[in-house]
Amino acid sequence: MTDIAHAIIELEKELPSNVKLVAVSKFHPAEAVMEAYRAGQRVFGESRPQELAAKAACLPDDIIWHFIGHLQTNKLKLVLPVASMVESVDSLHLLSAIEKWGNENGRTVDVLLEMHIASESTKQGFSGDEILSVAENAAAFGHVRIRGLMGMATYTDDEFIIRKDFAKLVALRDEIRENKDSYPGLPEDFGILSFGMTHDFRIAVEMGADIVRIGTLIFGERTY
Secondary structure, three states: OOHHHHHHHHHHHHOOOOOEEEEEOOOOOHHHHHHHHHOOOOEEEEOOHHHHHHHHHHOOOOOEEEEOOOOOHHHHHHHOOOEEEEEEEOOHHHHHHHHHHHHHHOOOEEEEEEEOOOOOOOOOOEOHHHHHHHHHOHHHOOOEEEEEEEEOOOOOOOHHHHHHHHHHHHHHHHHHHHOHHHOOOOOOOOOEEEOOOOOOHHHHHHOOOOEEEEOHHHHOOOOO
């Protein structure tokens, strides 16, 4: 058994059945994805449009691709035909561009709104107030289905800070759910939370994550 296969099997044993594992395969070759695939993994995360398009073209059709990186609007044509979800919608400009693409191509695109919860200013994302504003106007996006929220905690070993960051995401999701009549454009199943990576996914699971995005623990350090 390969190290990748072993990691997948061990994670599947550890993660609760209601938590979806996105194996973050960015910067790793298609051969590594196939090792995880043969171990039973089907959902993979990519953050570079060209890399996603190339892998999707040569790997099995039943792989479910999530786009998890910063997405420029001029790269939508590479991502949206193959990604089942864009987890990293971080601006109204991007959301509007996805809506336009969906309208032109007769598709409805599943997305998560990325909330800026970390202390690092370099991380992308909406503020909480901006997400509430988008949610209030969700009905204007007829070709986008806003399924929930995504976030990345501050990169630190301080568990208190990580929990504080994650709590912002959980609290905002709960606020929207509790006042769902104020957001009639959101789907009935709104509420998916994607947070937690290799160094903090166990905290994320404890705090209610629906999706965890794990790369290094599965594939090791990036290979290119």
